[in-house]
Amino acid sequence: MSLKTEVMLHTASLRRYALVLTRDPTAADDLVQETLLKAIDKADTWQPGTNLRPWLFRIMHNTHVSEWRRAKTRSDAAPDLPEPVVPDHQHTQLELKQVLQALDQLPEAQRKPIILIALREMSYAEAARTLDVPLGTFMSRLGRGREALRQIVSGLGKGKLAVLNRKGRI
Amino acid sequence: MTQDTTSEPDLGLDDDLMAYVDGSLSAEKMTEIEARLARDPEARAAIASWRHHDNLIRQMAQTADDLPVNMRISALERELVARLRARKRRAFLMGPALGRIAASVVLFAAGWGAHGLFGSAMQMTRADYPQFVSASVTGHQAIRQASLQQAEFHADDLDAALDWMSAQMQRKIDSPKLERLGYDVESARLLETETGPLAIFHFRNSDGERVTVSITPHAPDQADYKLRVVRMDKDSMAYWTDAGLDYLVIGDVDAGRITTLAAAVRE
Numbered sequence: 001m002s003l004k005t006e007v008m009l010h011t012a013s014l015r016r017y018a019l020v021l022t023r024d025p026t027a028a029d030d031l032v033q034e035t036l037l038k039a040i041d042k043a044d045t046w047q048p049g050t051n052l053r054p055w056l057f058r059i060m061h062n063t064h065v066s067e068w069r070r071a072k073t074r075s076d077a078a079p080d081l082p083e084p085v086v087p088d089h090q091h092t093q094l095e096l097k098q099v100l101q102a103l104d105q106l107p108e109a110q111r112k113p114i115i116l117i118a119l120r121e122m123s124y125a126e127a128a129r130t131l132d133v134p135l136g137t138f139m140s141r142l143g144r145g146r147e148a149l150r151q152i153v154s155g156l157g158k159g160k161l162a163v164l165n166r167k168g169r170i
Numbered sequence: 171m172t173q174d175t176t177s178e179p180d181l182g183l184d185d186d187l188m189a190y191v192d193g194s195l196s197a198e199k200m201t202e203i204e205a206r207l208a209r210d211p212e213a214r215a216a217i218a219s220w221r222h223h224d225n226l227i228r229q230m231a232q233t234a235d236d237l238p239v240n241m242r243i244s245a246l247e248r249e250l251v252a253r254l255r256a257r258k259r260r261a262f263l264m265g266p267a268l269g270r271i272a273a274s275v276v277l278f279a280a281g282w283g284a285h286g287l288f289g290s291a292m293q294m295t296r297a298d299y300p301q302f303v304s305a306s307v308t309g310h311q312a313i314r315q316a317s318l319q320q321a322e323f324h325a326d327d328l329d330a331a332l333d334w335m336s337a338q339m340q341r342k343i344d345s346p347k348l349e350r351l352g353y354d355v356e357s358a359r360l361l362e363t364e365t366g367p368l369a370i371f372h373f374r375n376s377d378g379e380r381v382t383v384s385i386t387p388h389a390p391d392q393a394d395y396k397l398r399v400v401r402m403d404k405d406s407m408a409y410w411t412d413a414g415l416d417y418l419v420i421g422d423v424d425a426g427r428i429t430t431l432a433a434a435v436r437e
Binding site for chain 2: 150
């Protein structure tokens with residue numbers, strides 16, 4: 001695979017990851033642009049022969065963390081989440097919204113492993129390298145995060161889905 | 171003293187369950203986990219939820235593929251590719267790869283020294299073939315005899331290698347396209363021969379068949395070589411001139427196969 005093809009594939013992956021992180025297409029593209037700018041600036045830190053994907057994702061991860069800490073935009077935007085674009089089905093939309101809200105309640109250290117693995121574009125080892133943590137730590141955060149997400153969604157679901165069920169809307 | 175034997179295990183800390191959800195278990199382990207799930211409703215419910223949440227997150231992520239093309243991102247991609255190519259080139263010139271190139275020249279010299287041996291085995295004489303053919307055949311035989319460890323550029327370094335080769339040969343050198351015939355490039359070398367630079371690409375298919383392709387500038391005082399296919403002892407080869415470059419394809423295959431490979435290189 002040529003370097004050009006590789007970079008294009010990874011940029012598409014970065015865009016997907018950024019969309020889940022930011023929940024907003026414009027903010028996602030801004031994050032991707034910022035990541036690419038930093039990657040250009042740090043090109044000399046990339047070791048030829050090593051996988052580009054974790055290197056790029058690590059830059060995006062650090063960019064997102066620093067921007068989030070500075071502006072705290074994600075938490076401010078949370079109550080006004082845009083409706084997810086994909087699923088037309090109302091039930092699925094609600095489920096997705098609940099999962100995203102539940103993700104927001106998780107610590108950053110658990111949220112990112114869940115998202116990275118959900119994208120199915122990285123192995124555990126690559127994702128751990130992306131987040132600069134040992135594999136054991138990564139697995140523990142992924143597992144605890146998934147289980148915490150399940151518990152939170154389960155609590156949310158009992159409320160909102162029950163209301164919709166009562167209204168006969170799903 | 172009593173012990174709480176009813177406390178549930180922390181499912182989230184079970185790496186096997188995680189790997190099951192993510193499809194990274196061996197078939198044997200997968201069967202074992204499925205048997206366990208059949209009798210453990212709590213684990214079954216957890217797995218269904220984790221998988222469902224993953225699917226929802228991934229579906230949302232994939233909507234990014236439908237976003238309009240962002241011209242600024244495209245421009246930054248191009249700039250990044252250029253910077254990374256430059257990085258590879260620099261790393262190659264500054265790093266151990268340069269040592270590998272030097273080694274290749276030594277190897278070539280050794281190969282050339284052994285040319286008489288190989289040449290006699292193949293019943294070749296310098297009078298039969300152009301000089302670049304003899305040199306290439308020697309390189310091919312040398313790499314076969316010396317095995318894989320002599321590779322100068324790995325496949326990952328190929329972009330940088332091609333850039334560097336092109337600069338050395340003062341013309342654009344592209345990697346021969348043999349992938350669709352099932353051959354993957356394993357390594358590439360640039361040799362300094364008596365007649366000038368000689369780029370050599372080594373390929374291998376899943377059956378272990380080796381094919382070598384060499385490219386060198388055509389000597390201006392020589393007429394172009396028309397395509398010629400030659401069957402030798404174990405190997406077949408094809409050589410020709412095209413657009414100021416001499417090409418050779420050689421491999422331990424029959425004449426028909428070497429003709430197909432040559433056609434792929436000529437495309």
